[in-house]
Amino acid sequence: MLTAVAFAVAVGFGIVFPVIAPFAKEFGVSTTAAAAVVSIFALTRFASSPLAGWLVDRTGERLILGTGIFIVGISSAMAGLAQNYWQLLLLRGAGGVGSAMFTVAAYALLLRVVLPDQRGRAALAFQGGFLIGGVTGPLFGAPLVAISIRLPFFVYSATLLIAGSIGLVFLAQSKLQEHEASAGTDVAPTPFAVAVRQRAYWAAITNNLATGWSLFGIRGSVLPLFVTEAMLLSESWVSIGIFISALAQGLLLIPAGRSSDMRGRRPSMIAGSVLVAVAFIVLAGSEAIAPYAFAMVLFGFGSALIGTSSTAVVGDVVHGRGGPAIAVFQMSSDLGAFAGPLIAGVLVDTLSFSWAFAATAAVCLMGTATAIAMPETLRRGSPQS
Numbered sequence: 001m002l003t004a005v006a007f008a009v010a011v012g013f014g015i016v017f018p019v020i021a022p023f024a025k026e027f028g029v030s031t032t033a034a035a036a037v038v039s040i041f042a043l044t045r046f047a048s049s050p051l052a053g054w055l056v057d058r059t060g061e062r063l064i065l066g067t068g069i070f071i072v073g074i075s076s077a078m079a080g081l082a083q084n085y086w087q088l089l090l091l092r093g094a095g096g097v098g099s100a101m102f103t104v105a106a107y108a109l110l111l112r113v114v115l116p117d118q119r120g121r122a123a124l125a126f127q128g129g130f131l132i133g134g135v136t137g138p139l140f141g142a143p144l145v146a147i148s149i150r151l152p153f154f155v156y157s158a159t160l161l162i163a164g165s166i167g168l169v170f171l172a173q174s175k176l177q178e179h180e181a182s183a184g185t186d187v188a189p190t191p192f193a194v195a196v197r198q199r200a201y202w203a204a205i206t207n208n209l210a211t212g213w214s215l216f217g218i219r220g221s222v223l224p225l226f227v228t229e230a231m232l233l234s235e236s237w238v239s240i241g242i243f244i245s246a247l248a249q250g251l252l253l254i255p256a257g258r259s260s261d262m263r264g265r266r267p268s269m270i271a272g273s274v275l276v277a278v279a280f281i282v283l284a285g286s287e288a289i290a291p292y293a294f295a296m297v298l299f300g301f302g303s304a305l306i307g308t309s310s311t312a313v314v315g316d317v318v319h320g321r322g323g324p325a326i327a328v329f330q331m332s333s334d335l336g337a338f339a340g341p342l343i344a345g346v347l348v349d350t351l352s353f354s355w356a357f358a359a360t361a362a363v364c365l366m367g368t369a370t371a372i373a374m375p376e377t378l379r380r381g382s383p384q385s
Contacts, residue, residue: 003125003128003129004129006106006126006128007129008159008163010130010131014137014140015140016076016153017220018235018239021220021221021225022235025225027085030349032346034221035221036341036342037085038220038221039338040092040093040096041092041099045099045330046331046334046338048096048100049100049330052068053326053327054324055101062105062168065102068097068099068101068102068105069161069164071094071095071098072099073156073158075091076095076156076157076160077153079095080150080151080152080154104330110311111314111315117261117378118261120260120261120311121260121308123308125257131249132250190319191324192324192325192328196325196328198317200375201317202374203371203373203374204311204313204314205329205332206366207309207367208310209332209336209363210273211307212332212334212337213363213364214360216333216337217337217341219245221341221344221345222344227241231288244300245296246300248300249301250300252305256305257308260378261378268308268309269306270368271305272301272307273364274364274365274368276299277361278302279295279298279299281357283353283357284353287353313374314326316377343359344359347359
């Protein structure tokens with residue numbers, strides 16, 4: 001059910017994500033201001049994630065998951081009707097609050113229902129829903145943009161309402177606490193103070209920040225402008241690039257999850273962060289189509305490795321339970337998605353796209369350094385297994 005929810009969310013997200021910054025530019029604002037429309041979504045997610053973690057521990061994952069999705073859906077439809085830049089900015093910010101509720105609840109439920117040596121593959125199953133939807137979304141997105149640049153916002157809203165209905169209806173009958181008690185797998189939530197003292201948790205946070213910066217920040221704000229303004233290509237090439245990266249991510253997702261569960265989290269995290277860094281170094285060095293496509297392939301490979309390993313590390317650290325620790329993990333991605341577009345936008349306006357991509361590569365290499373320094377968290381042959 002979580003994978004089905006992820007698919008429905010990602011289809012709409014893949015449709016609307018490439019047009020957010022270009023839509024903002026139609027109001028006559030600068031590159032930095034257009035990037036801020038992407039950043040505000042991440043900022044409000046960041047600010048509301050602690051509340052979402054608190055609500056998950058006290059109210060339960062399912063209700064918070066469905067409610068959060070509905071909030072994003074309604075705000076997206078209203079954003080499509082925005083008549084000026086400030087309305088668009090405000091409505092995207094409101095959507096970020098709902099998105100924080102959905103994401104924290106979904107990851108908390110995912111890590112709660114699987115055993116330690118399944119966490120990498122569970123993460124790939126959940127991310128697979130996002131991936132398949134992410135591949136499908138841009139394919140539908142390009143024709144919609146040709147009709148109207150506002151239309152993707154309404155389609156996104158419809159897919160979110162479907163996702164919210166799946167979460168509220170089909171997950172409502174899951175007697176999770178009873179199952180845990182009968183199986184002897186129920187554990188108390190891990191306090192945040194315990195998680196934050198571990199180097200592996202810091203490595204997961206740093207790499208998730210880099211993921212937010214690059215995947216959810218730069219890819220949706222600066223990269224579309226790079227394609228249309230520096231490469232002088234149509235907006236359809238933005239969707240093509242996202243499709244290429246999603247396809248590459250899908251090809252490596254199953255091996256990445258299996259490797260994380262069999263060989264360990266640390267090697268996957270190191271390799272993934274390096275690949276994403278190299279992808280942005282390639283983008284910084286060329287404005288041709290072939291390097292752009294190659295960089296998207298590397299980006300997809302690296303994202304698959306980082307996503308499965310980072311999530312699994314957090315599950316190892318909190319032993320499957322810990323709303324606040326999971327919320328802070330999500331906040332690191334939101335911080336990257338907020339700061340990345342703003343810093344990159346300033347670099348583009350004052351220097352060039354190459355400087356923005358080089359800064360992104362540097363953030364990814366910070367994740368590499370923390371992954372090298374962390375101990376391995378996978379415990380093979382555990383009693384639970």
